[in-house]
Amino acid sequence: MIRKSYDVLVIGSGMGGMSAAAILAKDGYRVLVAEQMPRIGGRCSTIDHKEYRCTTGVIGVETKGIVESFFKSIDADFNTISAGQPHYLMNGKILTVPHHAGMKFLLKKSGASAASIDKTMSAMSKALKWKEPATGITLYDWIRQVSKHTGIMDVFQTLTSTALMVNVDDISAQYFIRFIKELKGLHNFGYCPTGAIELPNALARVIQRNGGEIWLQSKVTGITTDNGIVQGAVIKTSDKEHTIDVSVIISDTGPVKTVELVGRKWFDRDYLQEMTQRLKPAEIICLQIGLDEPLFEQNHLLISGAKRINSLYQPTIICPEMAPRGKHLLIASAAPESSELLKDEKSRKKDIATCLADLKQLFPKFDQISTVLLTGVYRDQWPGMRSKPGLDVPSKTPIINLYNVGDGVKQSGYTGLPAVVKSGMTVAQEIQKRMGFLKGTSKAI
Amino acid sequence: MITIDQVLCASCAMCVTTCLEEAISCDGVTTVNTDLCTECLECLDFCPTGALTFRKPQKENHDPKKL
Numbered sequence: 001m002i003r004k005s006y007d008v009l010v011i012g013s014g015m016g017g018m019s020a021a022a023i024l025a026k027d028g029y030r031v032l033v034a035e036q037m038p039r040i041g042g043r044c045s046t047i048d049h050k051e052y053r054c055t056t057g058v059i060g061v062e063t064k065g066i067v068e069s070f071f072k073s074i075d076a077d078f079n080t081i082s083a084g085q086p087h088y089l090m091n092g093k094i095l096t097v098p099h100h101a102g103m104k105f106l107l108k109k110s111g112a113s114a115a116s117i118d119k120t121m122s123a124m125s126k127a128l129k130w131k132e133p134a135t136g137i138t139l140y141d142w143i144r145q146v147s148k149h150t151g152i153m154d155v156f157q158t159l160t161s162t163a164l165m166v167n168v169d170d171i172s173a174q175y176f177i178r179f180i181k182e183l184k185g186l187h188n189f190g191y192c193p194t195g196a197i198e199l200p201n202a203l204a205r206v207i208q209r210n211g212g213e214i215w216l217q218s219k220v221t222g223i224t225t226d227n228g229i230v231q232g233a234v235i236k237t238s239d240k241e242h243t244i245d246v247s248v249i250i251s252d253t254g255p256v257k258t259v260e261l262v263g264r265k266w267f268d269r270d271y272l273q274e275m276t277q278r279l280k281p282a283e284i285i286c287l288q289i290g291l292d293e294p295l296f297e298q299n300h301l302l303i304s305g306a307k308r309i310n311s312l313y314q315p316t317i318i319c320p321e322m323a324p325r326g327k328h329l330l331i332a333s334a335a336p337e338s339s340e341l342l343k344d345e346k347s348r349k350k351d352i353a354t355c356l357a358d359l360k361q362l363f364p365k366f367d368q369i370s371t372v373l374l375t376g377v378y379r380d381q382w383p384g385m386r387s388k389p390g391l392d393v394p395s396k397t398p399i400i401n402l403y404n405v406g407d408g409v410k411q412s413g414y415t416g417l418p419a420v421v422k423s424g425m426t427v428a429q430e431i432q433k434r435m436g437f438l439k440g441t442s443k444a445i
Numbered sequence: 446m447i448t449i450d451q452v453l454c455a456s457c458a459m460c461v462t463t464c465l466e467e468a469i470s471c472d473g474v475t476t477v478n479t480d481l482c483t484e485c486l487e488c489l490d491f492c493p494t495g496a497l498t499f500r501k502p503q504k505e506n507h508d509p510k511k512l
Contacts, residue, residue: 037490037491037493038490038491039491042493047459047462047463048462049461049462054462056459217490345451345456345473345474347473348456348473348474349472349473349474350473351473352472352473353472374458374461374462374471375458375471375472375473376456376457376458376459376471377455377456377457377458377473378455378457379455379456379457380455380494381453381455381493381494381495382455382457382459382493382494383455
């Protein structure tokens with residue numbers, strides 16, 4: 001049997017792995033991406049289901065930001081149509097949120113007194129411009145110090161659960177302020193007309209154009225090390241087992257799985273302890289629904305004050321190719337009642353039923369025009385994000401030349417797809433800096 | 446027959462989309478309708494958590510009884 005060798009093995013074809021693979025392949029490294037499923041992209045992918053282009057996770061794609069500039073930098077196609085102005089559904093009315101001073105606008109519509117709104121705004125402005133909140137206080141408790149109005153809290157809950165996939169009592173006020181500072185709001189996103197899979201597909205073209213390989217239905221079953229340094233991996237395909245030599249491994253399967261692939265005994269106890277204590281998945285409920293006609297005119301609505309639903313998307317308003325002719329696709333995202341309860345089957349059922357009840361209550365015609373396509377809970381091994389914001393682990397593992405990428409190793413201030421792409425870029429740049437001599441040699445150091 | 450490990454299953458509903466017979470449903474809990482399932486095993490490849498497995502029905506034990 002021939003032992004194959006590569007400079008870099010990427011485990012998993014999610015956007016973190018594909019981003020790193022594209023940069024390194026373009027720079028001359030010999031790259032292999034091993035994906036266990038028959039399709040690429042992981043949670044940034046698309047499935048044709050009942051003639052609708054359903055998502056496996058990613059709904060909107062950030063535009064005019066890090067994802068777009070990264071794609072341009074490596075000559076990858078970035079075909080995303082802008083969703084335009086954000087809209088908000090509050091107290092039965094659809095509001096167009098201005099790009100400038102959107103927060104103040106929303107608080108004004110929340111029904112709270114002028115004094116409460118002023119107090120909240122000045123606390124926000126002080127936190128952003130002068131001194132951020134102390135560590136240890138949740139956003140919920142921090143807001144409650146200023147105002148106890150439920151409408152105000154609902155605005156924050158909608159923002160945190162949509163953008164950061166956590167409830168307002170599950171995130172530190174400090175992290176939220178840093179997030180607002182760095183991302184400067186929640187504007188500028190769009191949809192890929194062929195679905196989110198368009199993004200990993202574009203990166204796959206870059207990888208393959210530059211001599212990289214992508215293997216599907218290829219499961220990495222083990223990572224071999226020597227003296228704490230990466231040496232190779234075993235990849236199982238349908239008919240055989242391949243033993244490959246590699247110098248660097250980038251894992252996009254999540255830090256926990258990465259440890260399993262090497263074997264726990266090769267990791268320091270403090271690393272394992274930090275991983276177990278910090279890594280808690282951020283969960284999200286995602287409903288995909290076929291519609292005979294649009295439920296509302298806009299392509300995206302942030303929802304305030306519903307029991308579970310926090311955001312509704314109708315990508316087919318601007319990308320009609322995602323549904324059968326004349327039909328529309330509705331994607332509803334929702335925050336579960338609590339992470340703890342999600343472990344229970346009955347509670348998951350109840351959460352989904354509550355989401356559907358929310359839709360019925362918000363839009364009386366919902367039942368007449370809708371067909372439920374998929375109701376999924378993204379949690380555990382298929383989460384919204386592998387770690388809650390601010391509780392990530394570092395990209396580098398205790399094994400030399402073994403890195404993690406993806407949403408378990410996000411950098412502060414980043415969330416969702418931009419965070420994942422950023423993690424791949426950072427690891428690729430680190431490899432370029434440390435191991436420039438490696439390019440194309442395929443020899444272990 | 447296809448069995449689901451409910452501890453491993455996240456109920457992400459990915460398997461639902463792979464089944465041409467519409468034998469799998471998920472409303473927070475994933476279930477397989479064995480009357481509709483043709484055991485094509487397509488769903489196994491798409492389960493991200495490894496919760497789905499195929500088990501051959503156990504044959505009846507015809508070993509002679511020992512005294």
